[in-house]
Amino acid sequence: MPSSLSPAVVFDPATGLDVREVSRRAAGPGEVEIEVRAAGVCHSDLHVVSGDWPADRPLVLGHEAAGVVTATGPGVTSVSPGDHVVLSWFAPCRRCRRCAAGQAWLCTGTRAVANTLPDGTTPFRGADGEEIWPYLGLGAFTDRLVVPETAAVKVPEELPFSIGALLGCSVTTGVGAVVNTAGVRPGESAVVIGTGGVGLSVVMGLRLVGADPIVAVDLSPERLAVARDFGATHTFDGARDDVAAWCRDELGGVDYAFEAIGSPRVIETLPGMLAPGGAAVLVGMAATGATGSFDLFDLADQGKRILGCNYGSSVGEIDIPKLARLYLGGRLPLDELVGRTRPLSEAAEAFDDLRANAGVRTVLEP
Template sequence: MSTTSAAADGPRTTRAVVYDPSTGETRLRTLTIAAPRADQVLVRVVSSGVCHSDLHIVDGDWPTDAPLVLGHEGAGIVEAVGPDVRDVRVGDHVVLSWFAPCRRCEACAAGRAWLCTNTKAVSNTLPDGSTPLSDENGDPVLPFLGVGAFSEYAVVPETAAIPVDANVPFNVGALVGCAVTTGVGAAVHTAKVQPGESAVVIGCGGVGQAVVLGLRLVGAHPIIAVDLSPERLESARELGATHTLRGDDPELTAKIHEITAGAHHAFEAIGRPATIESLPGLLRAGGQAVLVGMTAIGTKVSIDPFDLADQGKSILGCNYGSSVPAVDFPRLAALHQSGRLPLDRLVGTEGTLADIHRAFTDLRTGVGLRTILHP
């Protein structure tokens, strides 16, 4: 039986970063958050990472017609649970998952939770279609991807609160919630990279750096990191890249072929049409391109189908690193604790929720590593 704290008895206020599509403003607001019901969990958020997906909302790439509490990459401590919660307890340290699976559809039953067809996360609601958040007028405010991590508190379904070892730092746990799981999973699960296979990573932000870590973990060689930022390229080299190249080098493709004779794997971790289109040209016959970065909705790219068919190349889509959070979050946290995944080295600037605009500016300009915010 679950343990429920007195905090579950009623609503409370929470300071949160809210994007309002009617005004285009992103600002801190004080909202009301309901107590957890049924299989819901109330989490006091300690750390949250700033991801490009949040920026896609603010920049209008992913339209929304309702105010959203931004943030989906978070970690914190469980303060209360609903009466139907079975596996999460008050006091647990948890990492939040932004794609809460139903555990009942065909994909979930097959162990492919990242393809769940019943999740309501992409509708920015809890599984029952509700939101725990409301503004000063009582009007609903939605949690981005069912999480809303840029807040002092979040109410999420039990399937989105994954317990991890209490010794895992919260800033590291936050990154496990999105960037790390997506990037490491892209190499390990989606691409299934084998030891000694060559790989190129285009874009060395938070997710791209995690791809590099995943490639090193499985023994890929060589590992080529591509970016425009000298700081990010140096970080990629420290994390395991054997070669670093600038993305604006006019000889980029030729240099990659010189190093690899055509890569076995090429990962795009930006979501930029031009770099996506370049991927097949970086591959050897039989190689595969992996689309990790998310584009604006409706983006189209041009690919030469003859090259793909003639050379046996393939293009793979990667959602959440083809990972199962309930299984992979604790594994990734344990690998960090063992020293095999130095996830703390992915943490960049840390600040408070009030620093959200600076964090978005850094994302737009490709500056630094992952920004972590604390309420």
């Protein structure tokens, strides 16, 4: 039976963004009910609101969250009521070839990107009974939700919910881009373009593995100051400074160039920053259908690589607990990554902050 109505942040392609009342059904087989305590506001949500990623149905937004298990459906064994969990938006099927190979971030059986639960249904309905769908299989901008078991990753109870929320996407993506996708080694050099939540997480990951130098690029002096606190050794204004020329002149090119914006124009500049044998890592998500062009002779002649990075090449149930332990052990300064905390009713203002590159990560609390 459906639950009582609760407020949720919904994007409807017909009416836009609003906060409306939704109900949810109980957890079914292989599903978990979560009480949401904190949810991060991510560019992937903004891509839907801005139309970069067109939506064909009303969606409860939000995919970066942490909370407490309140109920479990039949067959659930990995979590129990009362457990603290981080929600992993790319819930793997655990059965396809990629999952079996340990590459859950490339799962071909997940229904998360179709904005449904694994059985193709939604747990949400509007006050009029209309189906409303969970963005990326979660729909975390509400107070309670139902998710597949593989999306609920148990974490220590001492982990703050606001920090756990960021582990659900931005931190796992950024640190994973360094550790998993690129495999950066101590002493290797890197540039990070874009120092929002994901870019700052890349900077933290680079410091964690001992990269040097670490060059951060942004348009916001505030974010660049935070990047220095997180381990950047050099910072540049992307609108004023010729970063590629500096990398070539001062370093002979960098070993890795991370793009955390999703801008085709910026991505096209990455090979020019690289040393021979270097790699450009595409961490930011571009609009659907976006394309770019590169000097193909330079890529081949200099052995340069372009690496795509989805979710930091991470396996949520393995990497999220690792990152939680690193935070609790004082190895990741994630408290500084949390900027403003807003109620769900101020979701529109949170998206305005994101558009304006204001501050660091905004967290919504139901």
